[in-house]
Amino acid sequence: MSAAVVATGLGKKYRRRWALRDCTLEIPEGRIAALVGPNGAGKTTLLHLATGLLEPTAGEIRVLGLTPGEDPGLLPRFGFVAQDVPLYRGFTVTDMLAFGRHTNARWDDHLARTRLERLEVPLDDKVGHLSGGQRAQVALALALAKRPELLLLDEPLASLDPLARRDFLRVLMEGVAEDGATAVLSSHLISDLERVCDYLILLSHARTQVAGDIDQLLGAHRLLVGPRRHGGGRIAGVAAVVQEDHTDRQSTLLVRTDGPILDPAWEVHEVGLEDLVLAYLGQPSASALPEPRLATIRQEASQ
Amino acid sequence: MIWVTWRQHRAQFLGGAIALALLGGILLLTGPRIASSFHDGGLASCLSTRGADCGDLADRFLNQYNNMWFVAVLFLVVPAFAGVFWGAPMVARELEQGTHRLAWTQGVTRGRWLSAKLIGILAATVVGAAILSISIARWSYPLVRASDNRFIPPVFDLRGIVVGGYALFVVALGVAFGTLFRRVVPAMAATFGGYAAVRVPIDVWLRKRYMSPKVISFPLFGKGGPGIGFGRGDWILSSRIVDAAGHALSSRGGIDIDALASRCPSLQGVQFPGKDDLGTCLQHIGARTVNVYQPGSRYWPFQFIELGIFVLLAAGLVAFTFWWVRRRVS
Numbered sequence: 190m191s192a193a194v195v196a197t198g199l200g201k202k203y204r205r206r207w208a209l210r211d212c213t214l215e216i217p218e219g220r221i222a223a224l225v226g227p228n229g230a231g232k233t234t235l236l237h238l239a240t241g242l243l244e245p246t247a248g249e250i251r252v253l254g255l256t257p258g259e260d261p262g263l264l265p266r267f268g269f270v271a272q273d274v275p276l277y278r279g280f281t282v283t284d285m286l287a288f289g290r291h292t293n294a295r296w297d298d299h300l301a302r303t304r305l306e307r308l309e310v311p312l313d314d315k316v317g318h319l320s321g322g323q324r325a326q327v328a329l330a331l332a333l334a335k336r337p338e339l340l341l342l343d344e345p346l347a348s349l350d351p352l353a354r355r356d357f358l359r360v361l362m363e364g365v366a367e368d369g370a371t372a373v374l375s376s377h378l379i380s381d382l383e384r385v386c387d388y389l390i391l392l393s394h395a396r397t398q399v400a401g402d403i404d405q406l407l408g409a410h411r412l413l414v415g416p417r418r419h420g421g422g423r424i425a426g427v428a429a430v431v432q433e434d435h436t437d438r439q440s441t442l443l444v445r446t447d448g449p450i451l452d453p454a455w456e457v458h459e460v461g462l463e464d465l466v467l468a469y470l471g472q473p474s475a476s477a478l479p480e481p482r483l484a485t486i487r488q489e490a491s492q
Numbered sequence: 493m494i495w496v497t498w499r500q501h502r503a504q505f506l507g508g509a510i511a512l513a514l515l516g517g518i519l520l521l522t523g524p525r526i527a528s529s530f531h532d533g534g535l536a537s538c539l540s541t542r543g544a545d546c547g548d549l550a551d552r553f554l555n556q557y558n559n560m561w562f563v564a565v566l567f568l569v570v571p572a573f574a575g576v577f578w579g580a581p582m583v584a585r586e587l588e589q590g591t592h593r594l595a596w597t598q599g600v601t602r603g604r605w606l607s608a609k610l611i612g613i614l615a616a617t618v619v620g621a622a623i624l625s626i627s628i629a630r631w632s633y634p635l636v637r638a639s640d641n642r643f644i645p646p647v648f649d650l651r652g653i654v655v656g657g658y659a660l661f662v663v664a665l666g667v668a669f670g671t672l673f674r675r676v677v678p679a680m681a682a683t684f685g686g687y688a689a690v691r692v693p694i695d696v697w698l699r700k701r702y703m704s705p706k707v708i709s710f711p712l713f714g715k716g717g718p719g720i721g722f723g724r725g726d727w728i729l730s731s732r733i734v735d736a737a738g739h740a741l742s743s744r745g746g747i748d749i750d751a752l753a754s755r756c757p758s759l760q761g762v763q764f765p766g767k768d769d770l771g772t773c774l775q776h777i778g779a780r781t782v783n784v785y786q787p788g789s790r791y792w793p794f795q796f797i798e799l800g801i802f803v804l805l806a807a808g809l810v811a812f813t814f815w816w817v818r819r820r821v822s
Contacts (some may be wrong), residue, residue, distance in 0.1 A: 194821055240593075240597050241596075241597075242592075242593060242597065244819075261601045264598065264599050264600070264601065265599040268597075268765065269593070269597040271590065271593035271594065271597075272590075272593075273590060275589065275590040275591045275592075275593050275594045276591070276594065277591060277594075278589075279503075280499070284499060287495065287499070288496055289598065289600075291495045291496050292493065292496060292595070292598035292600050292605070293598050293599035293806070294599050295599065295601075296599075325506065328594075331594075335598075335599065369784075457689055473690060487689070
């Protein structure tokens, strides 16, 4: 399994504040990854580092095996939709497509045009007159017309109504499926992305807190409900307690498991992705990282 | 990429063309009148006659159109507008509106993106400056011919190739400030201020030093004068009257009667000395005129030197912009 994005000890400092710090992660090829974290966690910074818009202050990032900003050969191979969907508001949609055609050697005009026509986006209207959903579709069409191997989208759904969200995600999934591309979508809400993503990266406080296949993550976490628990006695099968809530008589634990939990004192429930994310965000010191992989990356980096 | 530059900046190019057309309109309204009185008054034929003394005709003609130079002085600031309205927004608007995140993640590198935009805008600047310079040169031809002085400021600044240099410089300054400040309006203001801050010292201090000036000295009276036509086309930097020993007759360079009185007994005690008495006195002390000047033959060398300075400044600013866009901006 090769990786579309590999970050090693990646950091970006603005004046005195670290926007992203010691970020080590790997996004495997072919995945649709959700980059989740509260506002200010460093999602935009990470995406800008991946596109070469920013240069790292520390560490290294490799995208499709190349260094963003250094290798011009990377630019045609990824598509990027930046936060707030920047477009030239005085341009018509047709002008925007011409802009893409003139700034990209690899450009599928037919694809972009038919896709926008099918969505009934008026091609002769100025971008500034379109609805938020239509603008997002234009930006997505521009990114997809590059036929990218990697698609990076920064808060693409933030300003869209539920119907526009559904349409946007549908077009995104079609596009990604056609080319077998990797996609990274950032959002501060996991519920936006839960339906389409199969990989989760959780950033908080400028660091990677959780990274992994969503099914594996869900499989490795359980919600335990049992009698009020005192002290930190180990429960067989629990690798770590991520979050615990106590009432007078009852304890609820969200745990990462390393084996089956057979203790009859505990009622075992499956965990939803949103609960999982919230539990980790509530406990910044807890983490779930694919340790063996990271170890090998560190070894590679130190060689 | 040229298409992108055109599409993004066509409104600005159109605005520039309209502004040039309006300025051209002012010149067209006033130009023909100046030209016809230049010809009909007989000054044109007089000036083309070898050895003719056209001083009175020329003075009358120049007095009639003296106010026209105020119109011309307006044109001194015109190149600044290219920097303010074309240069400053070029990168600043992208950064301000966040569209650089779109433009810089397409297939072309930032360097190519910047090159395409700069080539388009600088080419338009050169064309605009050429139109401006030629229009003013044609319009002002009778006035310059009559005064025979294209070397003195601000005439020097309005005609010839320097106009292109100013325009290239101020556009490059606008682009650089826009890249640095990332905001359109502050960049526009800084561009205007920066243009003045560079132009004024060069105008008043540096230009007269491009080549070491010549000095000519001749008696105030009698034989040995420079002859008719002296000073025509020259840029006289200073003119002083000195005595035979070379001491100035007054601190201001002119004649101070009180100071003279101590040296010529005929003037002592006279409240208002007559012209003859004064002349005798000046002759007695050997008064001479000393002019420091740049000869008119240096007009084109000076134009090229000034053009070179501004083109070099523009090149430096363009280099800075490339470096900043590639390395620093994000």
